[in-house]
Amino acid sequence: MSLQQRAGSHRPRTRFVPLADLVVGAGLTVQSASIVLAIWARRHLGRNWSGAVAVAVDHQLVRSGPYRIVRHPIYSAMLGMYAGTGLVSGELHALLALGVVIAAYGRKIPLEERTLRDVFGPAYEAYRRETWALIPGLF
Numbered sequence: 001m002s003l004q005q006r007a008g009s010h011r012p013r014t015r016f017v018p019l020a021d022l023v024v025g026a027g028l029t030v031q032s033a034s035i036v037l038a039i040w041a042r043r044h045l046g047r048n049w050s051g052a053v054a055v056a057v058d059h060q061l062v063r064s065g066p067y068r069i070v071r072h073p074i075y076s077a078m079l080g081m082y083a084g085t086g087l088v089s090g091e092l093h094a095l096l097a098l099g100v101v102i103a104a105y106g107r108k109i110p111l112e113e114r115t116l117r118d119v120f121g122p123a124y125e126a127y128r129r130e131t132w133a134l135i136p137g138l139f
Helices: 003-009 021-048 071-091 092-119 122-130
Strands: none
Touching: 021 122, 071 092, 092 122
């Protein structure tokens, strides 16, 4: 037995879900749906997209596609990717990564919303009242 095999055999079990075809399939489904959501959202956002909190020249308030339902569908998709990865890997460190991303978006979303409120005023406030931030029915 190699050193790697011996070290691996003493590794603590850190799975939070069982290694089962159904769980892995569910994770892959969540990941696939998240990729589709991200692409759909990015296509609707078009030139208004920016990795940083910024306002583009002639910035528009996008309310089409997934933006009819949630204000931050790309973030929703990223959270889905991390959640799906957690199910596929089944290990606790995947939950830790999801927690880090949730914290990062918890910081970034209010900054974006404040900027959009400053730019679009009452139109953005109406949009906020009509949509969810990330997950319909939850947040």
